[in-house]
């Protein structure tokens with residue numbers, strides 16, 4: 001944002017008054033604790049956060065000011081300032097935490113000072129990291145630098161994606177224009193998502209595709225029974241009803257493993273990681289994180305092509321897992337055990353110099369099983385592993401933002417109504433926007449801006465977005481998540497914990513007849529060969545009873561069962577009797593398998 005606090009340039013009258021007030025407060029505090037109390041609430045340095053740090057406070061008081069110097073108290077109040085959970089705090093002479101001296105507004109704190117806001121404002125005008133497309137020219141602002149990229153010169157087109165202006169290849173068979181309305185192709189809803197066609201099969205959602213005045217969408221005549229599996233979270237209750245409270249390490253701090261390329265030019269990495277962690281822990285509390293380990297990776301990762309996200313995600317999220325290291329150990333019994341110390345669960349964070357995107361970006365992350373805001377946004381089977389990639393252009397809160405995606409949050413300006421399944425009981429706020437009911441509608445930074453106090457202003461639309469939301473694009477204001485967002489991240493973390501044990505399917509042999517055969521939102525699917533064991537696989541988009549060609553498409557404990565051979569062959573996602581999700585409605589029938597299946601799921 002271009003606005004600049006006037007006091008930053010001219011430490012004038014207000015500054016002097018504040019300093020005087022602070023001195024007076026300090027003096028008074030020596031005589032009267034009561035008066036000090038009064039001043040403490042009145043003279044919160046917080047209210048003068050844009051002022052320069054007051055160096056005079058550390059200096060001895062001028063003699064004239066203290067005519068009768070009393071005994072200095074043993075723990076002088078406000079003796080020093082230091083960083084604490086991402087803000088500047090006062091500490092007394094004994095080193096005890098007092099009050100917050102300055103809020104860093106999510107920018108982070110190091111060595112007792114707020115990290116400077118990127119000197120963006122003037123160079124960038126009204127541009128931010130989200131950027132804009134003007135014809136084929138993408139303009140964005142990253143860390144105070146205005147970047148203008150002519151996509152046409154890169155044989156590309158400029159497209160407004162959900163992460164802002166991007167140059168996307170011209171020679172893409174699935175290329176589309178974001179303004180194209182959604183259409184029905186038979187039962188398939190065809191949408192333009194981030195400049196590429198995406199197909200959503202309404203049939204596998206037990207719906208039909210219907211074109212109406214407000215575009216095409218998946219419509220159903222009856223609501224679906226809620227299929228949300230309960231997962232254990234850290235709250236003192238037995239959420240998944242297995243007679244154990246907060247089991248499975250859900251209350252432990254989550255180790256993050258930093259992957260750092262050899263010879264990478266990463267400025268101030270240690271200090272920035274420290275700061276990023278403090279912000280992450282504040283924003284995502286009660287979830288807590290820690291840096292578990294830093295691991296060097298080849299220098300080729302100094303730049304990162306987002307096309308490699310999925311492959312790299314598998315590599316890096318396995319590399320430090322105890323299960324994976326167990327396989328390594330078994331294969332090389334001579335390897336020293338100490339070198340193979342790993343984690344039962346961790347989040348992989350790759351630090352790279354640059355993300356190979358035009359214009360560049362500060363970070364990217366995978367979504368959990370193609371879900372954001374509680375809604376599946378792609379039909380493609382998704383892998384159980386995940387990865388966060390941060391570039392040098394990142395902001396102090398970028399890790400928290402990407403962690404939000406990693407745990408299943410959309411941007412606040414997302415439009416989930418495109419992907420929704422409509423029935424007569426659809427709850428509007430879970431089916432629109434970011435799928436979260438306690439975040440206000442956010443038209444995004446193309447239509448809204450914010451003032452220096454982080455009040456969002458949307459001149460041409462009736463909306464009052466929250467510019468402080470970490471999942472928004474109001475850079476410099478992002479510092480919080482809502483309680484519903486936090487609830488979703490806790491669920492996301494528990495799901496990811498469960499999936500982590502199954503990153504290598506060999507580690508997740510399952511029994512299709514068992515009630516809880518697999519971790520939540522995974523299903524027990526047949527192995528490659530006829531006699532190979534069944535393995536836990538992440539749920540696909542297809543509901544039990546709908547058509548399939550492969551088990552990876554099936555969800556809620558179902559697998560893809562072929563009922564006949566030849567040209568009339570039909571297959572459907574079918575639940576074994578007793579599988580998770582196969583409730584009272586399931587009538588068990590024998591189809592010649594070692595176990596019975598739900599008759600209602602069979603193709604008729």
Ligand SMILES: [Ca+2]
Pocket residue numbers: 232237238239240241242243244245246247
């Ligand atoms: Ca439990």
Ligand SMILES: [Ca+2]
Pocket residue numbers: 232233234235236237238239245246247
């Ligand atoms: Ca619990």
Ligand SMILES: [Zn+2]
Pocket residue numbers: 163401405411
């Ligand atoms: Zn994002």
